[in-house]
Amino acid sequence: MLGIESIGSYLPQNRIDNHQVGERWELKPEFIDSKIGVTERLVKDADEETSDMAVKAFEALRAKTGHDLNDIDVLVVVTQNPDYNIPHVSGLVHGKLGLPQSVSTFDISLGCSGFVYGLNILIGFMQSVGMSRGVLITADPYSKVIDPEDKNTVLLFGDAATATLIGPDPVYTTRGFVGGSQGDLKRALICENGTLEMNGRDIFNFAATSIPGLVAQTLERAELSLEEIDAFLFHQGSGYILDTLARRMKLDPTKVLRGLAHVGNTVSSSIPLLLEQEIAKECRKTLLLCGFGVGLSYASCICQRKEK
Amino acid sequence: MTLDEVVATIAETGVKPDMEDFDPEKTLELNGIDSLDTYTILLALEEKSGVALEEVDLETINSAKALQAYIAENAA
Structure with a gap:
């Protein structure tokens, strides 16, 4: 596999x-x-x-x-x-x-x-x-x-x-993928004429209202409970969005990984930067990855450590 | 939604731990609530009232009292 x-x-x-x-x-x-x-x-x-x-x-x-x-x-x-x-x-x-x-x-x-x-x-x-x-x-x-x-x-x-x-010799395999879109006609995050513009409130509302349901669907598809997730690797949009997601889903804050303080929001690199650190930790068996943002687009899946 | 319910919803969000000195007539900013916590409040009010607040101009509608009036005006 x-x-x-x-x-x-x-x-x-x-x-x-x-x-x-x-x-x-x-x-x-x-x-x-x-x-x-x-x-x-x-x-x-x-x-x-x-x-x-x-x-x-x-x-x-x-x-x-x-x-x-x-x-x-x-x-x-x-x-x-x-x-x-x-x-x-x-x-x-x-x-x-x-x-x-x-x-x-x-x-x-x-x-x-x-x-x-x-x-x-x-x-x-x-x-x-x-x-x-x-x-x-x-x-x-x-x-x-x-x-x-x-x-x-x-x-x-x-x-x-x-x-x-x-x-073919993985540390983690994936399953339970769920994706979705909320076509952004409101220009919540857009680059026009070479300059990025962002409506922070629209992005916040999108994340706060869409991601809890996405996480629930992913867990259901993978036949897992919240408690079985060792760590949540959310896109590192901002500290505030991470806190909001943890609060709205009543997650253990220590399981919601943070890696943006000295790097920034690195867009599609934010989740693999976190995952790179997790690979070395044998105790991290089951991870939930969840990306969301421009598009507006979201996707989530489980990474399961392969038993040796 | 009454003004008391708006204030109670703001309290429930937890963005302002000490609500005793909260003044519904003052702007959220003057009540010590920053721009990001304002997003949380607006979302909570939307979810509780069922009234969309995405078009609210925060330059003018920026106190609990003004938000309550907007919600009352736009409720179905």
Whole structure:
């Protein structure tokens, strides 16, 4: 059975101090830390492209696995901030890594739900066509489209990339996938003319009202109870959204993982960055992954540690 | 929804632990409630009243009293 074998990541070195940025709007440090939940954000170099970040995540995965990974069958990149409109980023990554011609490449255009969709799309695709190893990359640097004067977005988003190896000897397998959409005609989160705009209240309402039902459906599909979940890996939208979800679903807050304080909301990379840490923890048997955001799109699934 | 029910709903959200000094005529901000907690309050009021508050202009309708009046005006 195919599943997640390993995850590598790339975190840019540049750190932006949100306390300093927040002074512009007289925001208190405690509001930034506890409500926004992002004390500092990672930002890529100005000349660093999405494909460069993807390559670095792939190289981190190579280093972690100890294999060159030239034998993979497929390479997928999840992004909505590509190097160019045409061609697809995964093709550029393929070229920069010098992978064999036999490797299939395609991109998936999704934001914060992208990792959960990507994981299930890739595993399903590989199983249906008889592939055995593939890599799923997330790289969606919002710094490309953030207006530095926009308080709603500039304090929130960070840049990062991850690379997940899918193969026949997994640590985690997936099940119980549930996805859905609430087609965003209200422009809750939109990038027009190269600038991101976000209606925080619409995004908050979407998450607060949609995600509890999604989690319940996922648990039902996987025949699990809330208590059987060792950790909830929600998209790291903001500290406030994570607190709201925990409160509305009456979850044990210690099971709701947080990883945005020193990184930011890294869009489709936020869940795999958390998952990368969980892989090493043998006690984490059953995880619930849940991505939600731009689209408006959501997706959730269970990751089950494979018994040895 | 009465004003008392609006205030009770705000209290139930837990965004303001000390409700004794809450003034329904003052803006939520002057009552020490920040913009994110205001989202929670609006959602709670929507869910309790059944009145959509997404079009509420928070620049003008920003106190418990003003919200109660809006809900009363827009209730079916």
